[in-house]
Amino acid sequence: MTTKNLFDLTGRTALITGSTRGLGRAIALGLGAAGAALVINGRDPEKTRAAAQDMRDAGLTVRAAAFDVTDEAAVEALFRDLDAEGIEIDILVNNAGIQHRQPMVELSLADWQRVIDTNLTSAFLMGREAARRMIPRGHGKVINIGSLTSELARATVIPYTVAKGGIRLLTKGMAAEWTPHGIQANAIGPGYMLTEMNAALTSDPQFDAWVKGRTPAGRWGRPDELVGTAVYLASDASSYVSGQLIFVDGGMISVL
Numbered sequence: 153m154t155t156k157n158l159f160d161l162t163g164r165t166a167l168i169t170g171s172t173r174g175l176g177r178a179i180a181l182g183l184g185a186a187g188a189a190l191v192i193n194g195r196d197p198e199k200t201r202a203a204a205q206d207m208r209d210a211g212l213t214v215r216a217a218a219f220d221v222t223d224e225a226a227v228e229a230l231f232r233d234l235d236a237e238g239i240e241i242d243i244l245v246n247n248a249g250i251q252h253r254q255p256m257v258e259l260s261l262a263d264w265q266r267v268i269d270t271n272l273t274s275a276f277l278m279g280r281e282a283a284r285r286m287i288p289r290g291h292g293k294v295i296n297i298g299s300l301t302s303e304l305a306r307a308t309v310i311p312y313t314v315a316k317g318g319i320r321l322l323t324k325g326m327a328a329e330w331t332p333h334g335i336q337a338n339a340i341g342p343g344y345m346l347t348e349m350n351a352a353l354t355s356d357p358q359f360d361a362w363v364k365g366r367t368p369a370g371r372w373g374r375p376d377e378l379v380g381t382a383v384y385l386a387s388d389a390s391s392y393v394s395g396q397l398i399f400v401d402g403g404m405i406s407v408l
């Protein structure tokens with residue numbers, strides 16, 4: 153195998169949750185460009201259909217799957233449908249996530265649970281169904297999307313911090329149970345990236361200046377800057393890497 157082939161995803165199928173926009177869409181396009189067929193997801197059926205069509209127009213093989221990743225029955229139904237269609241998921245990217253900014257003393261239980269369910273429990277539900285099929289096949293890749301808050305807390309985003317901290321240890325747990333079966337489970341921790349989720353932050357001059365000053369790279373990250381790490385973790389190039397969280401953050405987490 154040549155070094156270039158190490159990163160080739162031809163013949164593999166990748167399911168990326170929350171891939172109608174933002175980081176998930178960029179990761180999907182990157183995995184597709186490396187040769188993978190794609191299953192893309194969002195809650196909104198029309199947006200999911202349109203995003204899938206855009207990717208097909210770009211020459212990729214794409215199946216749209218609109219469902220809510222927090223809904224256990226919907227997750228199970230999706231995998232049953234894929235089984236019936238003969239689609240085997242080789243690569244699962246647990247990317248869907250939401251943010252909710254509010255001081256903890258004002259936070260409702262419903263908002264706490266919504267953030268934990270979307271950012272953490274979803275990775276359990278999706279990972280469980282994917283691994284039930286990957287284990288008998290003896291191979292597979294799981295990539296969970298963490299955050300700088302997988303390591304560090306930040307005021308007003310406590311449930312998000314707890315969920316992303318949980319992603320870090322869920323990844324290690326998946327690695328503990330599934331690596332013996334030929335499955336590598338790893339995580340990516342993006343820094344501050346230019347997506348819709350951060351619209352309120354990028355448009356705030358003070359926050360924008362803080363990110364640029366606090367990040368050694370001196371700027372926000374672009375979604376496509378996650379592609380290299382995603383392809384690495386999805387491919388044979390990472391065949392002996394499991395349980396890791398790789399930060400793609402312009403150096404932010406490494407400095408004071």
Ligand code: NDP
Pocket residue numbers: 169170171172173174175176193194195196199219220221222247248249250270271297298299300341342343344345346347348349350
């Ligand atoms: P966006 O808000 O831009 O996109 C989120 C995507 O997830 C959309 O496709 C959305 O579609 C989908 N989604 C949200 N909730 C659900 C759900 N319950 N079921 C299915 N799909 C859902 O977010 P980003 O691209 O910025 O973030 C992607 C991931 O990266 C998240 O996990 C986030 O926490 C993480 N991250 C982001 C960073 C950043 O700076 N942007 C930094 C670190 C981590 P729809 O709303 O139609 O369902």
